[in-house]
Amino acid sequence: MPTKIEKDAVTGTMTTGHEWDGIRELNTPLPKWWLWVFYATIVWSIGYYVLYPTLPGLNGILGWSQRAELADGMAAERERIRPMLDRIRATPVTEIRNQPDLAAFAVAGGRAAFADNCAPCHGAGGAGAKGGFPSLADDEWIWGGDPDAIQRTVAFGIRSAHPETRQSQMPRFGTDGLLTPAQISDTAEFVLSLSGRAAVPVAVERGRAIYAEQCAACHGAEGRGMAELGAPSLADQIWLYGGDKAAIEHSIQVARGGVMPAWTDRLDEATIRMLTLYVHQLGGGR
Amino acid sequence: MNLVTKSGRAPPPVEAGDASIASVAAQKADAPLYAHRIKVYSKSVAGPFRRIKWVLLTLFLAIYYLVPWLRWDRGPGAADQAVLIDLPGRRAYFLWIEIWPQEVYYITGLLVLAAFALFLVTSLLGRVWCGYACPQTVWTDLYMLVERLIEGDRNARMRLDRQPWSARKLGRKVAKHAIWLLIALATGGAWILYFVDAPSSIGPIFRGEADAGVYVFVALFTTTTYLLAGWAREQVCTYMCPWPRFQAAMLDEHSVTVTYQDWRGEPRGKHKAGTSWEGRGDCIDCGQCIAVCPTGIDIRDGQQLECIGCGLCVDACDGVMEKVGRPPRLITWDTLARQEAKAAGRTVPFRWLRPRVLIYLVLISVVGLVMLGGLAMRATVELSVQRDRSPLWVVLADGAVRNAYTLKILNKNRDQDTYRLAVDGLPEARLAVSGDDGDAVVSAQPDSVATYRVFVSVPAGRKLPESTPLTFSATRQSTGETARHGSVFLAPRP
Numbered sequence: 001m002p003t004k005i006e007k008d009a010v011t012g013t014m015t016t017g018h019e020w021d022g023i024r025e026l027n028t029p030l031p032k033w034w035l036w037v038f039y040a041t042i043v044w045s046i047g048y049y050v051l052y053p054t055l056p057g058l059n060g061i062l063g064w065s066q067r068a069e070l071a072d073g074m075a076a077e078r079e080r081i082r083p084m085l086d087r088i089r090a091t092p093v094t095e096i097r098n099q100p101d102l103a104a105f106a107v108a109g110g111r112a113a114f115a116d117n118c119a120p121c122h123g124a125g126g127a128g129a130k131g132g133f134p135s136l137a138d139d140e141w142i143w144g145g146d147p148d149a150i151q152r153t154v155a156f157g158i159r160s161a162h163p164e165t166r167q168s169q170m171p172r173f174g175t176d177g178l179l180t181p182a183q184i185s186d187t188a189e190f191v192l193s194l195s196g197r198a199a200v201p202v203a204v205e206r207g208r209a210i211y212a213e214q215c216a217a218c219h220g221a222e223g224r225g226m227a228e229l230g231a232p233s234l235a236d237q238i239w240l241y242g243g244d245k246a247a248i249e250h251s252i253q254v255a256r257g258g259v260m261p262a263w264t265d266r267l268d269e270a271t272i273r274m275l276t277l278y279v280h281q282l283g284g285g286r
Numbered sequence: 287m288n289l290v291t292k293s294g295r296a297p298p299p300v301e302a303g304d305a306s307i308a309s310v311a312a313q314k315a316d317a318p319l320y321a322h323r324i325k326v327y328s329k330s331v332a333g334p335f336r337r338i339k340w341v342l343l344t345l346f347l348a349i350y351y352l353v354p355w356l357r358w359d360r361g362p363g364a365a366d367q368a369v370l371i372d373l374p375g376r377r378a379y380f381l382w383i384e385i386w387p388q389e390v391y392y393i394t395g396l397l398v399l400a401a402f403a404l405f406l407v408t409s410l411l412g413r414v415w416c417g418y419a420c421p422q423t424v425w426t427d428l429y430m431l432v433e434r435l436i437e438g439d440r441n442a443r444m445r446l447d448r449q450p451w452s453a454r455k456l457g458r459k460v461a462k463h464a465i466w467l468l469i470a471l472a473t474g475g476a477w478i479l480y481f482v483d484a485p486s487s488i489g490p491i492f493r494g495e496a497d498a499g500v501y502v503f504v505a506l507f508t509t510t511t512y513l514l515a516g517w518a519r520e521q522v523c524t525y526m527c528p529w530p531r532f533q534a535a536m537l538d539e540h541s542v543t544v545t546y547q548d549w550r551g552e553p554r555g556k557h558k559a560g561t562s563w564e565g566r567g568d569c570i571d572c573g574q575c576i577a578v579c580p581t582g583i584d585i586r587d588g589q590q591l592e593c594i595g596c597g598l599c600v601d602a603c604d605g606v607m608e609k610v611g612r613p614p615r616l617i618t619w620d621t622l623a624r625q626e627a628k629a630a631g632r633t634v635p636f637r638w639l640r641p642r643v644l645i646y647l648v649l650i651s652v653v654g655l656v657m658l659g660g661l662a663m664r665a666t667v668e669l670s671v672q673r674d675r676s677p678l679w680v681v682l683a684d685g686a687v688r689n690a691y692t693l694k695i696l697n698k699n700r701d702q703d704t705y706r707l708a709v710d711g712l713p714e715a716r717l718a719v720s721g722d723d724g725d726a727v728v729s730a731q732p733d734s735v736a737t738y739r740v741f742v743s744v745p746a747g748r749k750l751p752e753s754t755p756l757t758f759s760a761t762r763q764s765t766g767e768t769a770r771h772g773s774v775f776l777a778p779r780p
Contacts, residue, residue, distance in 0.1 A: 016319065027319065029318065029319055029320055029321030030319065030320050030321070031320070031321055031322075031323055031521060031525060032320050032321060032322050032323065033323060033521075034525065035320050097721070123676060123677070124675075124676035125674060125675070125676035125677055126677070127676045127677030127678075128677070135677065135680065137677050137680045137690070138680045138681065138682055138683070138688075139682050139683050140682075140683045233683065236683035236684065236685075237681055237682070237683060237684065237685040237746065238681065238682075238683055281720055281721065281739070283680060283688065283690055283720075283741060284680075284682075
């Protein structure tokens with residue numbers, strides 16, 4: 001509290017009357033207009049209470065909300081990109097790749113759609129995951145890796161409920177008793193030999209005959225696979241369900257194959273095309 | 287009033303309502319915690335320092351208004367404005383220099399240089415920046431000129447303000463504020479021209495066809511110019527500007543400042559023509575130094591925060607000394623050390639080279655050289671590399687290991703060019719550009735960033751550590767200029 005307002009002997013300036021442990025404050029008056037500016041900011045703040053949501057229950061006469069602002073922004077953005085999406089709908093995917101601006105837009109849009117819809121199984125960046133979720137960044141394609149094939153897979157899925165789905169079923173050679181465990185073991189040994197990894201030459205020779213009879217129709221005589229039937233190559237270094245002998249035997253035993261939903265009913269045509277181009281440029285597109 | 291001033295002298299008595307001349311400090315000595323502003327009616331004055339101020343004012347205003355119109359040819363398709371800050375285009379142009387946003391340190395360096403130059407000048411010559419070059423001073427001077435032309439000089443203005451409102455008074459006030467606002471508008475408008483192409487933008491701005499943002503900024507700078515130069519004036523220097531508060535740290539007893547030579551002027555008092563000057567000082571206490579002061583101070587009180595060092599009181603006092611037949615420069619530019627010596631009857635020379643001056647000079651040289659070096663060695667091609675984080679690597683059908691990278695080539699040149707991409711650090715690594723099966727030669731548009739997705743693969747069967755350092759390079763084919771950027775190649779655990 002102000003105690004004694006007096007004149008400071010050294011400077012000749014009046015003190016404010018405040019004193020702290022013997023230290024007194026000289027009075028250097030603040031300009032009145034400065035004080036009024038401060039009051040003006042208080043008055044200004046009242047405007048916010050009137051116009052904008054402030055305290056709970058006070059929503060402001062402008063009806064402004066962050067949620068509405070976001071919705072407006074999203075709507076404006078959708079409107080902004082509409083011409084590009086129209087162009088994508090009107091252009092075949094193979095043709096989009098020849099138009100740099102459209103291709104860049106499609107890949108960017110596909111990246112976002114991929115993260116939302118595909119990454120849970122195929123991993124960020126199409127890295128793939130153990131247990132039958134193939135990598136989309138490598139150069140092996142079970143159902144084909146050219147843009148049209150990718151687009152068809154995305155649109156209709158694999159073993160999905162859609163009538164145009166990609167469909168194939170490998171026989172369950174073990175479960176259904178088509179081959180004996182010994183024959184399965186020999187076949188697996190032969191499959192290993194296709195990628196140069198066989199250990200028992202006699203078993204490979206025994207397996208060769210079984211493979212030619214049972215497997216070659218789909219996987220090909222040299223195990224190169226057949227994309228039309230979704231039969232993967234057995235001659236390369238990429239193994240969806242594991243490439244050691246036990247894993248191969250298990251695959252022959254129970255006939256493994258994944259399921260992918262059809263996206264044509266969930267995503268619009270433009271998004272599917274953008275997804276196609278994004279997946280195609282991940283690294284392995286043909 | 288019984289003020290004891292710094293020099294231990296009592297200033298002349300001032301009574302309330304007295305029309306005699308008193309400094310602002312003297313007028314508000316008994317003010318409460320909040321003080322009314324005491325309006326400063328500065329009188330016109332003629333003299334060498336006033337002339338210097340007019341010359342500099344003209345020069346600075348000319349620079350400010352004309353620079354946006356200077357052209358600079360940077361080749362076809364490029365901005366041809368000599369000084370331009372292109373915010374949407376993310377470029378800043380200054381004559382032959384063009385900087386990208388990531389090179390904003392050049393501007394930082396300029397600001398550092400400006401700060402040290404200010405410190406240097408202040409330690410040598412006191413607040414000449416404040417008195418002669420500060421925009422607040424320049425525009426306030428201009429506004430005061432307008433005010434004087436319309437309302438008359440100090441006494442006429444004081445009289446006008448005391449008069450009741452009349453058509454004549456209203457007319458003068460309206461005219462003054464209208465011209466002030468026009469000047470403010472021109473100031474705010476010219477500011478915009480540093481951010482847009484001046485010749486092609488000025489028409490749309492006048493026709494109301496420019497962006498709303500342009501008008502917001504014109505309005506902002508118009509308002510601040512009008513308020514700060516028309517109304518706030520010396521209040522900006524006294525209350526808002528931080529510089530007066532700490533510029534004293536650059537001053538010492540050898541700094542040249544505006545100084546009242548009290549050993550010569552005191553004891554002051556009125557002097558009747560023809561009487562002797564024996565036994566008294568030269569100061570006739572006419573108050574002209576206060577009357578002309580744009581901040582309303584009494585320089586005879588000694589150095590004070592409000593003094594902007596403009597030297598108008600020197601001109602005013604010289605005029606008076608000439609009239610009364612005494613030597614000029616009772617108020618002068620001098621140092622405290624010299625004043626002390628003169629008071630004791632000695633003369634000492636100015637001391638310009640002092641440790642602080644040398645330190646500032648060294649700092650200015652170092653920063654200047656570093657900036658010059660940076661500018662001279664500024665790369666016109668840069669490369670940045672981001673490696674894919676997912677997947678970290680891909681094993682291909684033939685067992686090769688492949689990593690993917692995004693390369694950005696910053697082509698700061700004015701022509702389109704092709705760049706050869708290469709990778710160094712893995713002997714057998716093969717580099718391929720996505721969507722291009724060729725020779726890893728890519729093109730970049732002029733003055734832009736070209737982005738390419740690049741695959742690096744190592745054939746199967748090679749022993750690879752989990753992480754191998756790599757260096758990417760982009761070589762400009764026309765000049766051989768090469769930019770490099772490091773990254774790593776990741777492989778599955780062996």
